[in-house]
Amino acid sequence: MTLNIPPPDILLQLSLNGALGGAMYGVAAVGLSLIFGTMRLIFLAQGAMIILAAYFVRALFYGLGIDPFLSLLIVVPVGLGVGWLVYQGLFRRAAAEEDRNISLLIAVGLMFLIQNLMTVVWGGNTAAVVTSYTASGIEILGVRTSFTRSMGFLIALAGTGLVVLFLRSTLVGKAVRAASEDMEAATLMGISPHRVNAIAFAIGISLAGAAGVAVATTFPFNPFAGFIFSLKALVALALGGIGNVAGALAGGIILGLIEAYVQYFISGGWTNAIAYGVFLAVLMFKPEGLFSRPYKKA
Amino acid sequence: MANRLLEVNNLEVAYGDVGALWGVSIHVDPGTIVAIVGANGAGKTTLLKTISGLLKPKRGEVFLNGVPLAGKAPEAIAGMGIAHVPEGRGLFRQMTVLENLELGAFQPKVRKHFRQSLEKAYTLFPRLKERAGQKAGSLSGGEQQMLAIARATMSDPSLLILDEPSLGLSPIVVQQMFSLIETLHRQGVTILLVEQNIHQALKVADYAFVLKTGELAMQGTGADLIADPEIQKAYMGVLEVQ
Numbered sequence: 001m002t003l004n005i006p007p008p009d010i011l012l013q014l015s016l017n018g019a020l021g022g023a024m025y026g027v028a029a030v031g032l033s034l035i036f037g038t039m040r041l042i043f044l045a046q047g048a049m050i051i052l053a054a055y056f057v058r059a060l061f062y063g064l065g066i067d068p069f070l071s072l073l074i075v076v077p078v079g080l081g082v083g084w085l086v087y088q089g090l091f092r093r094a095a096a097e098e099d100r101n102i103s104l105l106i107a108v109g110l111m112f113l114i115q116n117l118m119t120v121v122w123g124g125n126t127a128a129v130v131t132s133y134t135a136s137g138i139e140i141l142g143v144r145t146s147f148t149r150s151m152g153f154l155i156a157l158a159g160t161g162l163v164v165l166f167l168r169s170t171l172v173g174k175a176v177r178a179a180s181e182d183m184e185a186a187t188l189m190g191i192s193p194h195r196v197n198a199i200a201f202a203i204g205i206s207l208a209g210a211a212g213v214a215v216a217t218t219f220p221f222n223p224f225a226g227f228i229f230s231l232k233a234l235v236a237l238a239l240g241g242i243g244n245v246a247g248a249l250a251g252g253i254i255l256g257l258i259e260a261y262v263q264y265f266i267s268g269g270w271t272n273a274i275a276y277g278v279f280l281a282v283l284m285f286k287p288e289g290l291f292s293r294p295y296k297k298a
Numbered sequence: 299m300a301n302r303l304l305e306v307n308n309l310e311v312a313y314g315d316v317g318a319l320w321g322v323s324i325h326v327d328p329g330t331i332v333a334i335v336g337a338n339g340a341g342k343t344t345l346l347k348t349i350s351g352l353l354k355p356k357r358g359e360v361f362l363n364g365v366p367l368a369g370k371a372p373e374a375i376a377g378m379g380i381a382h383v384p385e386g387r388g389l390f391r392q393m394t395v396l397e398n399l400e401l402g403a404f405q406p407k408v409r410k411h412f413r414q415s416l417e418k419a420y421t422l423f424p425r426l427k428e429r430a431g432q433k434a435g436s437l438s439g440g441e442q443q444m445l446a447i448a449r450a451t452m453s454d455p456s457l458l459i460l461d462e463p464s465l466g467l468s469p470i471v472v473q474q475m476f477s478l479i480e481t482l483h484r485q486g487v488t489i490l491l492v493e494q495n496i497h498q499a500l501k502v503a504d505y506a507f508v509l510k511t512g513e514l515a516m517q518g519t520g521a522d523l524i525a526d527p528e529i530q531k532a533y534m535g536v537l538e539v540q
Contacts, residue, residue: 171400171409178390178401184352185388190376190405190453 006264013143014260020149022256023156024218026249027211028233029240030160031204033248036237037180038193038200039095041103045111046208047229052114053079053212054221055122058129061216068129068217069151075209083205086110087198095197111227118223128220152214159210160249163203167245176200180243235279241289250291302361303328303488304457309348309358317344320512321358326457331479331489333503333520335496335533340509342492343385346461349490350382351375362457377405381455385462387446391435395426395445398434402452411454419448422481440471447478451487458482459490464498476502496533500524508533 240251
């Protein structure tokens with residue numbers, strides 16, 4: 001068997017497209033990472049939230065003529081509010097329980113509810129946002145690629161950057177990090193668990209909003225497309241190391257690269273199988289993620 | 299007495315098999331060091347966790363300056379002036395020394411005095427100033443304990459609770475730890491101290507309570523208890539063998 005080594009420009013094209021697509025998994029994973037950090041909950045409805053945001057972006061575009069990228073200015077603040085309300089309304093009571101299964105079931109229930117509500121409102125068919133620039137391309141590193149994908153990548157980068165900045169340089173952000181590391185010790189500092197959980201949810205869902213913009217402008221979508229997104233985000237989270245926000249974005253990009261290479265070198269049918277295989281392998285052999293060094297115990 | 303800082307009445311806490319409490323009453327007067335001593339599983343940590351709100355009592359009451367703490371969340375109790383350094387220190391190991399100290403002053407009313415509190419903490423613990431940018435988890439055991447105590451003092455607490463501060467430290471560092479506790483005491487900090495190092499604890503304590511399998515076995519001034527033959531036989535003999 002001979003392995004066809006493709007010419008460098010194809011390889012570059014492949015890598016670029018993989019990385020750009022993977023950044024969207026990454027931004028979804030950053031949201032998962034934050035929520036998991038403080039609540040120890042895998043928020044499976046994240047993907048459904050992304051698709052909901054995509055429909056919202058579509059409604060703003062076709063209903064009010066608001067440009068999808070400009071609608072970030074609406075979607076992100078709305079996401080913050082929705083996240084806060086989702087926590088206060090749905091998770092606050094369950095968060096007080098030691099047992100996280102209740103919270104997990106609420107997340108699953110919320111996912112199905114959103115999926116079915118979207119089906120009722122917008123129908124089950126595939127939807128898309130087609131703008132004047134949807135088909136246009138730009139050149140990066142001498143390689144032609146899609147404009148919307150590149151914008152999606154920038155959104156993911158900016159979103160993650162802002163979250164990292166918030167976590168590192170504000171006192172409330174530090175409180176979120178402290179709570180992620182040791183909730184009991186954090187409460188002894190006077191930090192309210194409900195407050196940090198609500199902040200994690202608010203930021204997580206606003207990131208879902210940003211990802212929704214990226215999805216809406218790049219792919220056709222339907223009400224049930226979100227679940228796969230949640231799963232891919234989970235893979236990205238595991239690759240990047242649970243609790244590592246920048247790692248989650250990197251994990252998404254790595255997953256995107258893996259998918260692009262598998263698709264080219266093996267076949268499209270294998271992409272998901274291999275992605276989940278990598279997921280299991282990471283959890284088995286490097287559960288702390290690809291980037292974290294084992295912590296030195298003093 | 300009217301001016302008790304902390305008053306615990308008839309506390310009953312169910313907490314697994316070990317560490318339950320059966321009708322324990324203690325009190326702490328302002329400006330004193332009070333020690334709670336006893337063997338493993340006597341309920342010392344359970345008592346501290348109940349005072350700071352991490353555990354809910356089945357029966358009994360806790361008052362801080364006469365205000366009942368019943369039903370209050372730990373973050374609210376922290377805001378009322380109790381700083382609890384838990385067993386195992388509860389440091390944020392992935393965060394820097396400075397970040398840990400900042401979080402010690404998280405509560406809004408102490409946040410505005412952050413600069414002064416930090417200055418004070420650095421004067422008391424110069425080592426921490428040198429290591430400000432280092433991750434807490436990379437410090438030595440003794441430095442970590444210093445950081446945990448320094449962080450607790452950042453909120454200028456009316457009551458500082460220390461759970462086994464000497465645990466896992468070398469004898470020299472234990473000495474430093476106890477002299478530090480005395481320094482804090484001289485600065486007017488009220489301290490409630492749980493220790494297995496009973497001799498040391500009784501030496502620094504103004505008053506002490508002895509817990510035995512979840513009940514109060516004895517109480518008295520530190521000096522009285524050190525001289526008590528029963529205490530010597532039951533606790534210190536064992537410790538000297540260790």
